Each structure stands twice: as C-alpha cells, then as structure tokens.
Amino acid sequence: MPRRTIVTRLHSMAPSACSTSRWTPAIWLAGCRGFLARAPDTHALAPGGQLYERVAHHAPIATVAAALPTLHSDHHQSATHEGRAMERMLQAMEVFARIVECENFTRASSLLGIPKASASLLIQQLEVHLQVKLLHRTTRQVRPTPAGMTFYEHCLKILLDITDLKSKIGSAAEQASGRLRVELPGDIARQLMPYMARFRLQYPDVSLQISTPRHSSNLIRDGIDCAVRLGDLEDSIHFSRQVGTYQLITVASRLYLSRHGCPETVQNLSAHRTAHASHQSDSRPWEFGFALDGRSTRHRMPESIAFDDMDLLLQYGLQHGGVIQVWDTVAAPYLASGRLKEVLAHCRPRARPIHAVYACRTRESMALRVFVDWLSSALEDTIAPRPPATAAEERTDTAEPACALP
Structure with a gap:
C-alpha cells in the first residue's frame, strides 16, 4: 500500500x-x-x-x-529478523573459532578487527544461547571445554561450507587482489623461482611477502596467511590442502661407490659414510627412511654430518662425501649426467605429502585461493615424483664407474 x-x-x-x-x-x-x-x-x-x-x-x-516507517509484510519482517539472527550466530561462531585458535581474547579480537569487549559479549551470548560453558578462562590462556571443542569442530565445518559456497557463487565476479604473507621451506622456494614471474603476470594485483624460516612459525601469532609444510601433518586446528608430493631417493657419487662398494641392502649402509638433512619438518637426523615389504621404516645411521640446507647436502654428495637422501627432482640432472647414482632403488621410501596450511578458512580470500591453486600446479611441474631410471637410461661414466645394483 x-x-x-x-x-x-x-x-x-x-x-x-x-x-x-x-x-x-x-x-x-x-x-x-x-x-x-x-x-x-x-x-x-x-x-x-x-x-x-x-x-x-x-x-x-x-x-x-x-x-512513517517503511512497512513490510509479516513474512518479510520475520525473514529479516531470522537473517539477522543467523548473521549474528555466524559472527559468534567465527569469533569463537578464532579465540580457540589464538587461545587469547585480545589477540583474536585484534585479528578480527573488533573490540575485545565485543568478542567477550558475543561468547557470553553464545554460551547463554547454547546453555553450555564453551571456554575455560585463566589470566594467561583460554582453552575450550570438551563441549567447546565439539562445538569448535562443528563451527569449522559450517564456516568452511559457507566459504566454499560463497567462493562458488562469487568467484566469477571477484578479482584476486591484496597482500599475502607466505612461508615456504627454502628448498620449495628455490624450486618455485622459475614460476614466480608467471604468477605475478597472471595476478598483478596480488602482492606476495615470502619468508623462508628455518623453523615453522605460528601462523596466527606471526600473521602468516599460508604456510607450506612437508610431510604428514600433526593434529592441528588449522585448515590444510595437499598441494603436491615429493620423493626422497638414496644416492651417492659414482666415484664414492667405486671406492667403497654399492650397498645392496639397507643393513649394508651401516658400513658406509652418510650425510643427513636436519632442516625438514619431518626429517630426523641420523636416520634414513625406506619402504620394505610395503611398510615404511626408518634406519638409524652412525652420527656423522647433517645439513640444514638441501643444496649443501647435495654438494657434499657430489664431492664424494658419502651416501645421502635428497629429492629425486633435485638429483635428476646429476643422475642424467652420471655424477650421481641411485642405490637401493627397490626400497625407495614412499612419496611424502606437501600441504598448504592456513589458520582460518573463513578469512580465505580470492588471492589465497588463486595462490594455492597456482602452487599446486607449479609443484606438479617441478617436484612431482619421477619413476626410477631404467638400466637403459643410466649413463656409464668411465671416470666414475657405476656399481651394479641387485
């Protein structure tokens, strides 16, 4: 009317x-x-x-x-009220999830850009609405109760579904833009360098701030939007997506093998000089991994020398220092030239996963989505595992003779 x-x-x-x-x-x-x-x-x-x-x-x-106020139908007013209530609930769920992740009201509210008092009020209203205590509060830390942890897990699923739905509906119109803080292992960063310029050309409005720390950072505390982790992930409150795999192989220089013999079994390695990686999140110094009879196993080696950089480890092997385990893609050009030889190829360790990890999927932007998609594609091109070389593909070098493998 x-x-x-x-x-x-x-x-x-x-x-x-x-x-x-x-x-x-x-x-x-x-x-x-x-x-x-x-x-x-x-x-x-x-x-x-x-x-x-x-x-x-x-x-x-x-x-x-x-x-005179604008008049609405009863149905429209009811729908508006329900919509606001749903929006309020989703906001409370997001605040609650971030508090659980940060273990702190102040840090969570700062990251969300809301006053601490507003975050506290939302949680109080949420607990009253659910009629259950969700958080244990102390002067130093905030921890979820058992009921709070259950609610947190359901919150993540709901928020994830909503974000995915928004992504599917709005991705066509949304442009990737903004700044991303990305944490990469140094070995991954070096492999990706040839592809970085391509990403910048494709997404000129996305700026990347890349760091290569020796130790994994706390994503929330350090403000990291995306971090790449090697190997199996421990139980975590963060979201993750597998973006690739990598394959370790056991190699040595041909000259070293001609002088010290070629190990035919894992047990034979105890009689050899070895060097190790100490920088990967899933690596254990003084141990080599293998797959025997379909099972993953680790073999303890005598303590000798360990490097926190794969390039240094590779150079040590190329200088005839001993037997090493490196990524097959890193060793590939030296295997092709004959400077390195793979040993124990029949018990290669299983390929290991590479994950992109981010703290809160509800904060995922179009920039983060396109970066993770690009990362998956680039890793497929650079470090996807390759099958062992056949005998016909191996090069014989008289200066550094190869040993016969079983």
Whole structure:
C-alpha cells in the first residue's frame, strides 16, 4: 500500500481535536496500533518519536508520511529478523573459532578487527544461547571445554561450507587482489623461482611477502596467511590442502661407490659414510627412511654430518662425501649426467605429502585461493615424483664407474 494512502487512512481514523477534550495523539495511535503492527521502527510511535510528534502538531499528511516507517509484510519482517539472527550466530561462531585458535581474547579480537569487549559479549551470548560453558578462562590462556571443542569442530565445518559456497557463487565476479604473507621451506622456494614471474603476470594485483624460516612459525601469532609444510601433518586446528608430493631417493657419487662398494641392502649402509638433512619438518637426523615389504621404516645411521640446507647436502654428495637422501627432482640432472647414482632403488621410501596450511578458512580470500591453486600446479611441474631410471637410461661414466645394483 502506498505510504500516502496509509497516512490518509490513519488521519481518517482520528477524530477532530474539538470533538473531545480527551483526544491525544497517544490515544489515536493506540487505536491504530493493530494497523501499524507491521512497522519495524515502533519507537517512532512512542512519545518523542517522529510520527507521534508530527501527528500531535497536526502536521500535513506529507510531513507525517516522511516520519512513517517503511512497512513490510509479516513474512518479510520475520525473514529479516531470522537473517539477522543467523548473521549474528555466524559472527559468534567465527569469533569463537578464532579465540580457540589464538587461545587469547585480545589477540583474536585484534585479528578480527573488533573490540575485545565485543568478542567477550558475543561468547557470553553464545554460551547463554547454547546453555553450555564453551571456554575455560585463566589470566594467561583460554582453552575450550570438551563441549567447546565439539562445538569448535562443528563451527569449522559450517564456516568452511559457507566459504566454499560463497567462493562458488562469487568467484566469477571477484578479482584476486591484496597482500599475502607466505612461508615456504627454502628448498620449495628455490624450486618455485622459475614460476614466480608467471604468477605475478597472471595476478598483478596480488602482492606476495615470502619468508623462508628455518623453523615453522605460528601462523596466527606471526600473521602468516599460508604456510607450506612437508610431510604428514600433526593434529592441528588449522585448515590444510595437499598441494603436491615429493620423493626422497638414496644416492651417492659414482666415484664414492667405486671406492667403497654399492650397498645392496639397507643393513649394508651401516658400513658406509652418510650425510643427513636436519632442516625438514619431518626429517630426523641420523636416520634414513625406506619402504620394505610395503611398510615404511626408518634406519638409524652412525652420527656423522647433517645439513640444514638441501643444496649443501647435495654438494657434499657430489664431492664424494658419502651416501645421502635428497629429492629425486633435485638429483635428476646429476643422475642424467652420471655424477650421481641411485642405490637401493627397490626400497625407495614412499612419496611424502606437501600441504598448504592456513589458520582460518573463513578469512580465505580470492588471492589465497588463486595462490594455492597456482602452487599446486607449479609443484606438479617441478617436484612431482619421477619413476626410477631404467638400466637403459643410466649413463656409464668411465671416470666414475657405476656399481651394479641387485
């Protein structure tokens, strides 16, 4: 119904001021309350409200109409209320999830860009609504209760589904832009260097801030948007996506093998000089991994020398220092040239996963999605495991003779 028609009907329902000395705007509005029940801005009907005051002073219809709240159908008002309630619940779930991840109200509210008091109020309202205690609070730390942990896990699933849905609906219109702080293992970063320029050309509005720390950072505390982790992940509150795999192989220089013999079994390695990697998140110094009879196993080696950089480890092997385990893609050019020889190829360790890890999927932007997609594609091109070389593919080098493998 047009607003002017509504106001005309309201005025027609009011008696003239002289017909009764007892008539007041309040009495008139009380009589019209059923007609106005659909008005969401009911405070306008109270003394002091715009509609009340303008009717009290017998303002023209047009003036009263300007103060009249927009009227909605009962269905629309109900839907609006439910929509706001759902939005409030989702906000509370996101705040709760971030508090669990940060273990701290102050840090979580800072990351979300809301006052700490607002975060605390949301959690209180959430606990009242659910009628259960969700968090244990101390002066130093905040931990979820058993019920809180269950609720947290369901929150993550719901928030993840919503983000995926938004991504599918809005990805066509949204442009990838913004800054990403990315943490990469140094070995991965070197492999990706030839592809970085391609990413910048494809997504010029995405800026990357890349770090290669020796030890894994705390994503939330250090503000990392995405981190690449090698090997199997421990139980974590973070989201992850497998973006590739890598394959370790056991190699040595041909000259070393000609002098010290070629190990035919894993046990034979105890009689050889070895060098190890100490920088990978899933590596264990002084141990080599293998797959025997379909099972993964680790073989303890005598302590000798370990490097926190794969390039240094590779150079040590190329200089005839001993037997090493490196990525097959790193060793590939030296295997092709004959400078290195793979040993114990029949018990290669299983390929290991590479994961992109991020703290909160609800904060995932288009920039992060396109970066992770690009990362998966680039890793497929650079370090995807390759099958062992056949005898026909191996090069024989007289200066550094090869040993025969079983």
